[in-house]
Amino acid sequence: MRVTDLASVSAAVAAASGRLDKIGHLADLIRRTPPAEIAIVVAFLSGSTRQGRMGIGGATLHALRDVPPADAPSLEVAEVDAALERIAATSGRGSASARDTLLRQLLGRATRDEQDFLIRLLFGELRQGALEGVLTDAVAKAAGVPAADVRRAAMLAGDLAPVAHAAMTGAPLAQFVLQPFQPVQPMLADSAADVADALAELGEAAFEYKLDGARIQVHKVDDEVRVFTRNLRDVTAAVPEIAAIARAMPARSIVLDGEAIAMRADGRPQPFQVTMKSFGRTLATRTPLTPFFFDVLYLDGAPLVDDPLARRVQLLGEQVTPLHLVPRLVTGDRAAAAAFAARAQAAGHEGVMAKAIAGTYAAGRRGSAWLKVKQARTLDLVILAAEWGSGRRQGTLSNLHLGARDPEHGGFVMLGKTFKGLTDAMLAWQTKTFLEREIGRDAYTVYVKPEIVAEIAFNEIQASPHYPGGLALRFARVKRYRPDKTAAEADTIATVRAIYESLTA
Numbered sequence: 001m002r003v004t005d006l007a008s009v010s011a012a013v014a015a016a017s018g019r020l021d022k023i024g025h026l027a028d029l030i031r032r033t034p035p036a037e038i039a040i041v042v043a044f045l046s047g048s049t050r051q052g053r054m055g056i057g058g059a060t061l062h063a064l065r066d067v068p069p070a071d072a073p074s075l076e077v078a079e080v081d082a083a084l085e086r087i088a089a090t091s092g093r094g095s096a097s098a099r100d101t102l103l104r105q106l107l108g109r110a111t112r113d114e115q116d117f118l119i120r121l122l123f124g125e126l127r128q129g130a131l132e133g134v135l136t137d138a139v140a141k142a143a144g145v146p147a148a149d150v151r152r153a154a155m156l157a158g159d160l161a162p163v164a165h166a167a168m169t170g171a172p173l174a175q176f177v178l179q180p181f182q183p184v185q186p187m188l189a190d191s192a193a194d195v196a197d198a199l200a201e202l203g204e205a206a207f208e209y210k211l212d213g214a215r216i217q218v219h220k221v222d223d224e225v226r227v228f229t230r231n232l233r234d235v236t237a238a239v240p241e242i243a244a245i246a247r248a249m250p251a252r253s254i255v256l257d258g259e260a261i262a263m264r265a266d267g268r269p270q271p272f273q274v275t276m277k278s279f280g281r282t283l284a285t286r287t288p289l290t291p292f293f294f295d296v297l298y299l300d301g302a303p304l305v306d307d308p309l310a311r312r313v314q315l316l317g318e319q320v321t322p323l324h325l326v327p328r329l330v331t332g333d334r335a336a337a338a339a340f341a342a343r344a345q346a347a348g349h350e351g352v353m354a355k356a357i358a359g360t361y362a363a364g365r366r367g368s369a370w371l372k373v374k375q376a377r378t379l380d381l382v383i384l385a386a387e388w389g390s391g392r393r394q395g396t397l398s399n400l401h402l403g404a405r406d407p408e409h410g411g412f413v414m415l416g417k418t419f420k421g422l423t424d425a426m427l428a429w430q431t432k433t434f435l436e437r438e439i440g441r442d443a444y445t446v447y448v449k450p451e452i453v454a455e456i457a458f459n460e461i462q463a464s465p466h467y468p469g470g471l472a473l474r475f476a477r478v479k480r481y482r483p484d485k486t487a488a489e490a491d492t493i494a495t496v497r498a499i500y501e502s503l504t505a
Contacts, residue, residue: 001033003080003110004073006044007117019134019408026138035169039161040081044121045135046160050081051088064119067104069112080106080118123439123449133407136160143167152176155185155364156305158232178303178363180219180253183228185364187257187295189353191495192371193502195337198354201368204332205354206309208294209344210372211326212272213261214279214484216291220246221253229279230484238279242291249319252300256316257361258293258326268348272480294326294353297361305361309369312361330357341373377499378457379404379473379491380482382412385447386434389419389427396427397434397446402456402476404469404493412450413469413493421457421477430481453482453490461500469493471500 009029016022026045033041043050083106090098107115136154140147145167153163153176166173178184192198198205215230216239225243227236236243242260262270262278269275270287278286296316297305304312317325329340341352351373359369381402389398399419403412422430437449457479464472471493 001037001041001077002073003075003077003114003117005029005032006041006077007113010045010117011113014410017409022134023138023141026135027141030139030142030164030168033168035165037077038165038168040077042135042139042161042164044077047121049084049121050161051084064100064103064107065115067107067115069107069115070109071111073111073114075106075109075114079109139164139167145173149173151365155362156182158183158185178255178298178305180221180255180298181224181226183217183219183232184297184305185232186215186217186230187362187364187370188366188489189370189372190366190368191499192354192373195341195352195354195373196334198371198373199332199334199337201371202354202356204330204357205337206313206357207329207331207337207340208353208355209292209327209347210350210353211259211261211292212269212350213259213275213292214289216242216258216260217297218242218246218256218258218291218293219254220249220251220256223247230489231486235279238286239289241288245291245324251319253298254296254300254319255298256293256320257295257297258291258324260289260291262287263290276483291324292326293320293324294328295361297363305363308358308360309355310357377459378455378479379496380453380485380489381415381456382450382487382490383430383434383448383452383454384412384414384450385445386430387417387445393419393427395431397431398422398427400430400454400478401445402454402473403450403490404496405487405490406469406493408494412487414467415469415496416464416467416472416476418456418473418476418478420475421479426478426481451487453485453487455479455482461496463500469496471496 006029009025012025013022016025030038030041040050083102087099087102090102107118110118133151136151137147139160140150143150150163150167150173153166153173154160156178157163157176163173163176166175192201195207217228219226219228225236225246226234227239227242229235239260246256260275262275264270274287275289278289293316296312296319297303299315299319304315313328327344329336331337344352354371354373356369362369381404383400384403385401386397387399389396399417401417402415404415406413433452434446434448437451438446439449440447456473457477458473459475461471462474463470466472
């Protein structure tokens with residue numbers, strides 16, 4: 001398949017306003033894709049490459065816009081993927097220059113429209129509405145199989161590409177099952193205003209401490225253990241203490257969901273940043289992490305994701321010592337739930353989770369079976385740009401442009417700006433980090449790849465004619481950055497509108 005086909009469909013999807021139109025364009029392209037190229041095409045349509053990060057900076061990509069385009073389309077998708085493999089494998093002294101040469105050679109074979117598509121793809125700027133459920137539904141339509149089957153298989157595989165290949169070649173999707181050492185996308189939660197709201201939604205519920213840690217998924221078979229982050233990255237070597245705890249469990253094989261957190265000597269949690277730094281430092285200098293588990297997804301040959309939470313929790317308690325279990329209370333009483341939430345906050349935690357006791361584990365999905373109840377109202381938003389500071393902040397990127405995801409139309413919806421809550425260390429970090437991800441600028445503003453997530457606290461949401469979504473945050477401030485989250489996991493504009501409607505009802 002030629003790149004020009006992807007570029008034209010990408011443009012059509014971006015221009016389409018309706019979900020069904022987007023699905024139709026994508027499904028038609030997927031039907032025409034040769035089986036050997038389905039994984040590449042699905043990755044590109046998702047706005048990513050199979051190679052992930054390749055050490056290509058924003059300044060390099062910006063400079064590549066001066067490469068003269070080809071007169072006619074001839075570039076094949078497989079050729080692009082092969083070139084990206086060579087670029088990803090380039091390392092060592094002189095690698096930046098070598099990568100630049102390879103990119104120029106690649107772009108020199110592309111037409112102007114193809115160049116634009118490829119550069120936006122490498123920038124992480126290819127926001128065309130082909131993310132999340134839209135592309136999954138397009139694969140289902142192209143293959144003529146139920147969307148629910150494709151969605152479930154992708155969640156269990158941790159990647160849509162192999163599922164798309166199987167669906168389009170007639171292979172059974174039942175082959176994608178939960179099994180050790182193949183991480184699944186973690187289940188996500190919706191929000192509730194308070195415990196009363198959660199109980200009204202769920203009835204009797206299991207309340208758990210909401211820990212301010214890093215989500216982990218632990219897989220064990222006999223003495224072999226692997227630990228994955230919420231982004232499915234293998235971090236086993238960085239957390240030997242967690243692996244040792246898993247090895248001591250009686251199960252022969254098990255998959256656990258939980259949080260890792262750096263704890264103080266008095267039993268209170270360290271700041272989130274301390275936890276995250278522990279994944280990247282050498283074993284001699286890092287702070288040890290304590291795992292707290294709240295779910296078991298697989299046990300001794302049996303997947304448990306379709307079992308009710310009550311049974312999964314029972315089995316979890318038979319494998320994990322109380323020291324490493326998230327504190328839990330099952331109740332339908334508002335006063336008891338509120339007291340439990342107060343104890344969680346008094347212990348230094350964010351608040352509580354409320355979970356339906358009959359709920360199954362919906363891997364990779366955000367659903368009302370899990371509700372997060374935080375002490376302060378926050379949103380996880382994507383940084384779209386930053387403005388140069390003034391006064392004592394001169395020379396640093398300070399005022400942040402905040403965006404919520406728009407999975408229906410693609411891209412992000414800006415909700416306002418903030419420079420509050422930033423420490424000197426955060427200012428220095430974000431200036432360096434944003435410049436590495438620059439995709440453009442004007443006299444005051446540096447625009448960045450939309451991939452950095454920050455947790456933003458706010459007081460109110462108000463109607464605003466100044467922003468495309470018609471809403472803006474009041475008194476927004478940065479609580480922390482979320483290196484454990486991708487832009488695809490940021491809160492959506494639909495969530496923001498729901499909060500606004502609840503506050504103005």
